[in-house]
Amino acid sequence: MENFKLLEYLYHLNISPIYINIFGAFFFAFVIVQVAIPKIIQISHKKGLMDDPNERSSHSHKVPTLGGVALFFGLVVSTSIFATELGVNYAFFLSAITILFFVGLMDDLLVVAPDKKLYAQIISTTFIIFGSGIMINSLYGLFGIYGIPYWLGVLLTLIVFIVLINAYNLIDGVDGLASGIGIVISLAFIFIFYRIYDYSIGILAVSVVAVLLSFLKFNLSKNKRIFMGDTGSMVIGFILTFMAIRFLYVSGLPSYSIQAAPVILLFIFCIPVIDTLNVFVIRILNKTNPLHPDKNHLHHQFLELGFNHFQTSICLVIINVIFVIIGYTLRYIEINKLFLIFLLLSVSFVVIVKYFTIKKKKLTK
Template sequence: MKRKKMKNFELLLSHSGIPLFYLKVGLGFLFSFLITYFSVPTIIKISRRKNLMDEPGLRSSHLRKIPNLGGIAIFYSIGICSSIFAYELFDLYKFLFASLIILLYIGVMDDIVVMRAYKKLVAQIIVSSLIVIGSDIRIRSLFGIFGIYELTYFVSVLFSIITFIVLINAFNLIDGIDGLAGGYSVICSALFGISYYRLGEYNYPLVVFSMIIIGAVLAFLYYNLSNYRTNKIFMGDTGSMLLGFLLAFTSICFIDIFIDKALPNVPRYHLQSAPVVAVAILILPIVDTLNVIIVRLINGKSPFDADKNHIHHKLLRLNLTHRRSSFYIIVYYLFIVTLAYYLRHINVNLLLVIILFTGFLGAYLPDFIYNTRNLKSNN
């Protein structure tokens, strides 16, 4: 019955004379943007009335209390629009929506009462296991990285669950200044969406899904980058964990396209460097997380200790605004994606080294500029 209703909905859309896919892309983006745009003011009003605000702390880059439940609007928009315009994904991946619901609950709880780290980790393990085991979204091969090709089922499941958890938390870590996490998620979704589009109509639901994410986040950014105190909002852990999960999901789906599964009616593609291209697209959260862990270990601190060694903190130390810092970071890491694209046919291990080296170079470039300035001022 449900499938019949969706077919009727598709027939209704197709009568416009515009190809159904492009209608879904356009309407998915438009409604996603509008739902978030009109939801955020209500969330801001309730947050202020109930004092559900992010308090400035030692690691904070803001000086006043700001509502931090913007992730609810992003979830609300993505949940509605993807169920309508990219419903095929929920047929293919049975546990996708359940995973999003769990992340919403955990994120809101953490934004309101601050959950213990181990409770969040348990929830992330459950969510990652649901999508990896239940929906079979996993990394099946490393395409020759370190000489490793096809992974056994157990190793594939374990590695994929760890990848989900790492990316969820890594994306959470880059959400430290206005526009960075949101802007970066828009760029990543656009890059994956373009890739899915180029890889054929079998992947069109993922294209629509990517556009829905872009629409929701762009509307959020309108408020996140606002100069008016009464309009400003953060996405909070709800938004950052949700977007981190979705980008991990889309990146693993991207890699999976190039696995020869010999499915009927599905075109075969092969790109030896597919995992490295995915790493390049997600290079900012990966490098930023590795960088802070390395710095903390060198300084004899726990990898879980909070500090201001993130890339965005380094740019703020150069007296850049939040907007400029976000812009420079995104432009630099877009350069890395471009580099990966033009070098995608070279040896996969060499490409990985180049991408990681360039990524870490960007992480330490602000330190070099800061130290150079200090030396000049001291002389």
């Protein structure tokens, strides 16, 4: 009865239900993470569920790694209540992120072989493709390619999911970076999906912003520090990719027809994409295994330049924001020309960072 009176009161205030859902999704997601993480930190310290620093780590003390547990529950509760328009898609979406949650949790607790994480990503992506029908079916003229066969669309969607999930995971190397980039990407999707009236996905993006903002308080804390771990990075990376594929899928509908959509996504995901390509190229040039971990990531190079964790994260987040603004401003340019602009900007950014890193090394010798 009290709930009915509240809704009746809000109705008389002329407040749209969509704004109630936006506020509710943000509030529930934010509060759940705020309440859950202190308990998770307490349990992690008692049970010794901590990340031990190694030669590749950018931290020097043991830190809890189960922040992703809070992120997962915050997202599930808020979207279950307020993203009701996801409909049948939500069942497959929830199944997909639950699989990744448990595999990520096992990896944070026991360490799971990379191939098992890959299998989990493939299964989760398959749920989305065949369960909801959301997949890549066109490149909108990029490289002269428009519509693509169904089987190729399935394969391409699978590859994009795997690449972007792991690209997001790879940037989770300094405090605040993965969360900051995730917030920027989600804000871009909030803008996009509300512009095209896809409110359910917009509310999903709002929930992601809420849990990441709430998590940042602890990730950047000195006394209550926690990492999101593979549990968090895989779940958040999957959701961000899901929103990207949804955007591509919707862009091909006659009512929207957003021709530059694939390249706009490159601008939105610029830091994860540039960082992944950068380390792969360096490893290949050095004749080492492209999948072998090293310290050639962008955040490692910023640390070598003398930036601390917070400064590194701020710089890379700002770069991502600049790319998003450029991509949006130039969205009406022919797609192949826009791709060339993205390529030139990306290469220029990497070369500049590398130049100053090499210069700093020479000065310190």
